[in-house]
Amino acid sequence: MCKTFQAAELRAQVTAVLVACGSSPEEAETVAANLVLANLSGHDSHGVGMLPRYVDAVLEGGLKPNHSVQLVLDTGSLLTLDGQRGYGQIVGEQAMALGISRAKTHGSCIMTLANAHHLGRIGHFAEMAVAQGLVSLHFVNVLSRPVVAPFGGADGRYGTNPCCIGVPLKGREPFVLDFATSRMAQGKMRVAHNEGRRVEPGMLIDEHGQPSTDPGVVVVPQSNGLFGALLAFGEHKGYGLAVACELLGGALTGGGTWHQSCNPDVRAVVNGMLTILIDPVRLGAQAAFEQEAQAFIDWLTAGPVAPGFDAVQIAGGPECTYRKQRLADGIAVDAQTWQEMVAAGHKVGVTLPN
Structure with missing residues (x-):
C-alpha cells in the first residue's frame, strides 16, 4: 500500500x-x-x-x-572546489553557480568538486546549466559501499558512477542525459526491494557471483554477511565509462577513488564530480548550433514510432x-x-x- x-x-x-x-x-x-x-x-x-x-x-x-563549498584554487576558467562533506544538494548548487558565472565570463569552465555528500540527481545540475544556455558534462564517482562488479569480476568494486550531459535546445525542452553506469541505479534496487519486486535478469549477481533477480542481494547483507553486486550497462563499454568516471570524478578532483575494504554500516555517501561547462555564444557557434540541434531532434522525432511507444524518446x-x-x-x-x-x-x- x-x-x-x-x-x-x-x-x-x-x-x-x-x-x-x-x-x-x-x-x-x-x-x-x-x-x-x-x-x-x-x-x-x-x-x-x-x-x-x-x-x-x-x-x-x-x-x-x-557547510558550504570551499574554493581551493581559482584560475578564472578553472576551479577546484571542496564540498567539506556538506549536503550535495547545497554544495552542488553553489559549485554550479560559480561554474556558470565563469563560463559566461570566459566561454568555458572546468570545475572539480571533491568531498560532497550525496549529490543526488546529477541531472538537476545539468538543468541549471542549460537554463543559462550552457552545455554541461558531468563525471561523478561514488565513495560508499562498492556495489558494482567490474567487467569479468564477481563482486562489487566501485559505485554506480553517474555520467550526465546537458544540451540546451532552442524552443523546446533541453536534452538532459543522466544515467548511472550500472544497469540500474542502486537506489532503484532499494525501491524495488521495498516494494517487494524482482528485477529483470541481467541486472545483478548474488554474493556468490551468480545471476540473481532479487534486489535484496545489493540492499541487505546476505546469509554470509556479504552483498551481491550490480552489473555495468553495456558490458565492457559501460564498465569503461564507469572507470572513466572514477578516474575523473575521484582521482582528478582529489576526492579519492575506491580501493579499500568496506564497512557496510557507514551511511555517508561521498561524491566527487568533474564538470565541464561550455557557452556556445562565446564559442561563436550559437546560430549553427541552434539550427543543427533543432534539425537533428526534428529528424529523430519525425521517424516511425516503434510498437509499445507513444513517440520517439529524447533524453529529458x-x-x-x-x-x-x-x-x-x-x-x-x-x-x-x-x-x-x-x-x-x-x-x-x-x-x-x-
Missing part, C-alpha cells in the same frame, strides 16, 4: 526532519525541494527515500549540515512528463519507504504521520 502526497506537503515534512537534524531552515528547504523534485521527475531512487540515510549520516558524523522528455503527472496526481511513496522515513524522524524527535 502506497501513501500519496502533494509535493508541497512532502517538502514540508522532509524539511521538518532536516531542521531537527541540524540544518538551517534555508538549507533544509533547499535539500527537501531537491529530493521532492527527483520524485516529481520520476526518479524515486534519488528522492525522499534518501532521507533515512541522510539522517543516519548526520548522526554518525559523515554528513555535516550547514520522460522527466518533463512525470513532473506534469505527479504535480497533478501527487507523489506515491511505498509503505516500507514511508515507515523508514517515519523511523528517521523519530531519531531526531519529529513525528511524521503514520
Whole structure:
C-alpha cells in the first residue's frame, strides 16, 4: 500500500526532519525541494527515500549540515572546489553557480568538486546549466559501499558512477542525459526491494557471483554477511565509462577513488564530480548550433514510432512528463519507504504521520 502526497506537503515534512537534524531552515528547504523534485521527475531512487540515510549520516558524523563549498584554487576558467562533506544538494548548487558565472565570463569552465555528500540527481545540475544556455558534462564517482562488479569480476568494486550531459535546445525542452553506469541505479534496487519486486535478469549477481533477480542481494547483507553486486550497462563499454568516471570524478578532483575494504554500516555517501561547462555564444557557434540541434531532434522525432511507444524518446522528455503527472496526481511513496522515513524522524524527535 502506497501513501500519496502533494509535493508541497512532502517538502514540508522532509524539511521538518532536516531542521531537527541540524540544518538551517534555508538549507533544509533547499535539500527537501531537491529530493521532492527527483520524485516529481520520476526518479524515486534519488528522492525522499534518501532521507533515512541522510539522517543516519548526520548522526554518525559523515554528513555535516550547514557547510558550504570551499574554493581551493581559482584560475578564472578553472576551479577546484571542496564540498567539506556538506549536503550535495547545497554544495552542488553553489559549485554550479560559480561554474556558470565563469563560463559566461570566459566561454568555458572546468570545475572539480571533491568531498560532497550525496549529490543526488546529477541531472538537476545539468538543468541549471542549460537554463543559462550552457552545455554541461558531468563525471561523478561514488565513495560508499562498492556495489558494482567490474567487467569479468564477481563482486562489487566501485559505485554506480553517474555520467550526465546537458544540451540546451532552442524552443523546446533541453536534452538532459543522466544515467548511472550500472544497469540500474542502486537506489532503484532499494525501491524495488521495498516494494517487494524482482528485477529483470541481467541486472545483478548474488554474493556468490551468480545471476540473481532479487534486489535484496545489493540492499541487505546476505546469509554470509556479504552483498551481491550490480552489473555495468553495456558490458565492457559501460564498465569503461564507469572507470572513466572514477578516474575523473575521484582521482582528478582529489576526492579519492575506491580501493579499500568496506564497512557496510557507514551511511555517508561521498561524491566527487568533474564538470565541464561550455557557452556556445562565446564559442561563436550559437546560430549553427541552434539550427543543427533543432534539425537533428526534428529528424529523430519525425521517424516511425516503434510498437509499445507513444513517440520517439529524447533524453529529458520522460522527466518533463512525470513532473506534469505527479504535480497533478501527487507523489506515491511505498509503505516500507514511508515507515523508514517515519523511523528517521523519530531519531531526531519529529513525528511524521503514520
